[in-house]
Amino acid sequence: MSHSQSMTPVRYHKIRTLLSKRQPDLTLLLEEVHKPHNVSAIIRSADAVGVHRLHAVWENNRPLLRSTAMGSQVWVDMQRHSSAEDAITYFKSQNMQVLVTHLDQNAVDFRKIDFTKPTAIVLGQEKTGATSEAIAMCDYSIAIPMLGMVQSLNVSVAAALILYEAQRQRDNAGMYEHNRLSEEQAQLVLFEGGFP
């Protein structure tokens, strides 16, 4: 006890501070995002805006890689689902709006969305995009405007642009100024992180 106290007060303070900024009602669903460097970049951005837990649909026999370079720095959980339907049903049970990033004609500009509401955002696979099953279940399609020749952005870039728009709106709304994680959830994270 005195050992862990002398070893880690700075780190403990840092983690306490980041937990006080966490946004438990903001998350992403990665629908078969395959490339480890994309998954790693998405985890970094999610951590940076206070996402507490990410969700992913991926095959049982394919390991979802985390970049080892990130190591013990990573304090974002990843929850696996066997299908997009499963994940989206879960989000709806939590009264979240569910948005899918998809460049169709009816897609809403991402800056027009109210991200202060509880929100889950579905990101599609690098080549094929989000599945039609996911698109059919979501409340809106959202898109980031593109003014050039290229058809789509890198998936980790798209994720970050949307998350930082959410961060901007939530910051303006004062949502980073008080604890939004319960003390019970915070204690769980501290316990897993080795703080008794």
Place this chain on the structure above:
Amino acid sequence: MSHSQSMTPVRYHKIRTLLSKRQPDLTLLLEEVHKPHNVSAIIRSADAVGVHRLHAVWENNRPLLRSTAMGSQVWVDMQRHSSAEDAITYFKSQNMQVLVTHLDQNAVDFRKIDFTKPTAIVLGQEKTGATSEAIAMCDYSIAIPMLGMVQSLNVSVAAALILYEAQRQRDNAGMYEHNRLSEEQAQLVLFEGGFP
């Protein structure tokens, strides 16, 4: 002539439209950004907000890869410089503000910058960040706020967040509503693209 007209009117119109949105006074300098997937993601984002030409410092004997997957979709030029000093001196001769992305204590929040001014943004290498030579020559250090444990964002993510903040400000200021590229520059692009 009648051949090229019958083959390409849709494509010609598309390219004319994108050229009318181009922002010749907004650019990035990639200072030894090494990974092809990062360079590729940055080029896609640059194209999407209307950057007309990118700049890069890189070793003579190392090819600066462009993802072949992007192929003929890419209409963004890349200009090579032998040093950051060389590139930044060039930007200053064009009366551009030169900003370096760098997480020091004096860094300005990227959203506080006026991106309607002619602007060049320096991005650093994946491991080591921007060089001290570049930092010393720039007008400001700018940073994207981070509220978690991870120390930095992926470089292509950082580039996109800054470019889309610039796009938002320039869109509000009406800078995408009229041609900002000279007709001479536009003709040059069309010529290189095979439009006689």
